[in-house]
Amino acid sequence: MLLVALPALLLVALAIKIESRGPVCYRALRVGHRGDPLTVLKFRKMRAGTSGPPVTAAGDERFTRIGAFLARRRIDEIPQLWHVMRGQMSLVGPRPEDPRFVALYQDAYQEILTVRPGLSGWTQLIFRDESKLIGDGDPVHRYVDDLLPEKVRLDRLYAGNRRLTTDFKLLLWTPLVMFCRFDVEYDGQKKQFRLVRHSSVRRPPARPSPVPRTSAVPTERRQDRGCCRAPPNFSSAPDVMSRHAPRTGWTSTGAENRGAENWEYR
Secondary structure, X not given: OHHHHHHHHHHHHHHHHHHOOOOOEEEEEEEOHHHOEEEEEEEOOEOOOOEEOOOOOXXXXXXXXXXXXXXXXXXXXXXXXXXXXXXXXXXXXXOOXXXXXXXXXXXXXXXXXXXXXXEEOHHHHHOOOHHHHHOOXXXXXXXXXXXXXXXXXXXXXXXXXXXXXXXXXXXXXXXXXXXXXXXXXXXXOOOEEEEEEOOOOOOOOOOOOOOOOOOOOOHHHHOOOOOOOOOOOHHHHHHHHHHOOOXXXXXXXXXXXXXXXXXXXX
C-alpha cells in the first residue's frame, strides 16, 4: 500500500521542500492503543520556527500554501501508513489524540483506546474541515469546549460498535469525502451516519450521547480503573511531552494557554 502511494508522496515531499525550509515530515506525540505513547508522522504544514497553540484555525498564518492544501484534504496524515504497516495504527479507527486533550476525558478514553487509532474514521470524516469549524477567537478554547466533546462521542460510538461492515463503509466513503465534495453527517434521531453532498455550511454533528468530562482525580488513583494505562494528566502534560518528545517536532516555548502550552516547530 505504501509502495502504491509512493509516487504521490514523493511529489508532496518535493513541493514541501521547494516552498519552505525545514524537514518534509514532523513528529507529533499522541496517545495510542491501550494508552501507549505514539509518535505519529505527518507532512509538515507550517513554516519552521513558527510558534502558537496546538490547535489551528482557518487562515492560520503559520501554514505554508502547500500546508494549507494538505490540511484541507487530510493528505498530511498519509505518512501514517508507516504506523499501519508497523501495527501501531489501523486504516480505520478513532483519531489519535493529543495527550493533553485525552486527559480531559480519561473515562471515555478507557473505552476508545481499546481499539487501535486509525487513519480514517467517523471523527476524521465529519471534522475534516476542523479549522473552519474552529473559526475566530481562541482556537484552544473553541476546540476544548465545542469540538473535542463531539469527537469523543463519535470515537466512543465507533469503539463500542465495531463491525466489519462499518470499516468497509468508512474505507469507501473516505476518498469521496477527501476528493469528491461529499460530507458525512450523523443523524441523531435515526442513530445512523449518512453520506451527503458537500454543503458550504459546516455544522458539528448531532450528539450521540453525553460524555462527562473527567473529574479532578489524580491520575495515579485512576490507573486500576480500565484496560489501559491512565492517560497523562492535563496539568502535567508538558512534563509528559518532554519525556516522550521525538527528536523533531513541536516543542514547548513555555507560554501556557488553559493548560495547553505554546508550541514551536523545530
